Amino acid sequence: MRGGRVAPALALALAALLLCPSGASARRAKKKKAPAKSKHIAAATFDPRLPLLGTKLAEFPAGPSKAIADQACLACHSVDLVAQQRLTEKQWGAEITKMTGWGADVPADRREELVGYLLKNFGPDAGPWDPIATRPAGK
């Protein structure tokens, strides 16, 4: 999945363009159509400090293996989906087998390193993980 890092960026850009009520395209649309007692999410009904869903993204823990985790995982989903798991070495190995079958970019000679990194940070004994509180984007 070379060039995979483009995919999340594209997905986010799309989401921002199409979902985000404060996006530039939404502003342009409003100018044209004017009336819109818009049914967009009323800001007053949410804590305005909450980020819009999908706009705040966590990072993998720093370390020499972060780059391989970025490369392997982030083409299809965000760090959240990995960081909330608490899996054994066997389970992480099975996940990597599944994901590489689906196109994840894991060089064979770095597979064990990736398993070790995931186990160390997101193994059964890792601490609690708290989801980011957000407000919904778009209509």
Place this chain on the structure above:
Amino acid sequence: MKKSDGVVSGAPIDRRRFLALAGAAALVPGGALAALSSSDGIPVARRRLLQRNGYALDAETPLDALTTYLTPNDLFFVRHHWTPQYSGHRGWTLTIDGEVERPLRLTAQDLRGLPRTSVTCVLQCAGNGRGLFQPSIPGVQWKYGAVGNARWGGVRLRDLLDRAGLKATGKHLHTFGSDKPPVRVPPFHRSIEMEKVLADAIIADEMNGEPLPALHGGPARLVVPGWAGDHWMKWLERLSVQPEPQKGFYMETAYRYPKEPGAPGVVIPASEMRPVTELFVKSNVTEAPARARVGAPVLVRGFAFSGAADIARVDVTDDDGQTWQPAELDPQHDPWAWRLWSYRWSPSSAGRRTLRVRATDSRGAVQPKEAPWNPSGYLHNGWHSASIEVEG
């Protein structure tokens, strides 16, 4: 809080959240943000979605925001397999083909022009509660909030298939949305037995009286009352009537459940698995005080639902299931919808007390203490509880 207990995490989080919002309120013109309510009555302090995947988007609703009969659209949990083409209505069409006499291609306007229906029912992700199973099961670690209750408006599939001329050979409805996966990842393609389709399913383009939001599958999605969310295909593009079920990862591997309860680490052969369909009987606590006093009654509230049957009763125990007291069911209900309940509890002794709740449906199915183990962590429905500190 012990994860496996499923104790409602209200108290400490509420306090942290209150402090955070008290800080925010100082920055917001008009202040007192935490005291504000929106038109649905849910306080602003509780209005949030908990992000489980930043892309494709997955987020669950905190239980303390699931207090209304109809879950507001903007608080409804969000589930994507892949990012769809958020196409809007312009240029959108829905194709119906396969084992029909007259294939159809409908625009959003065509759909609006057909005889309308609506159904108020629960939508629950098959994996809701996966994060409560021990040992841990890979997948989105949903806790309690990948569930909501909404009024879905649209067109009966039966009417559309009548119009298309359903052939006797058409036994399964194959469903396709615009959420296409990257590269070699299998597509989220599904199918539903025609019997269920003809009996209950609708194509919804409205949610709680508003156009179906893009986040929830707009312009149109399937609604399959009583069945788990994996059947409710979003961002519909094509429906194809076929003699056989759909194939692929999301039919043959995912969304399958053991015919007999499994155990962690035990491999279950594919022949001993069946598709996830009807939701299991379940109840959750949505509101309970963090503190109470001996002899001073407090109100505990929640919701309960079951797949095909109505909720017959909800009971609460304060002695770990030795004795149960009936909760009061709210009069508002519809087939396949959830039932709100409330229970007035008078603490009889001081200390940390745990209330547990269980639902029973009209077919006699009783919510179990522990959810049945299954390899993918579907349909968790173990007893839910609330922990209350009682002062003497």
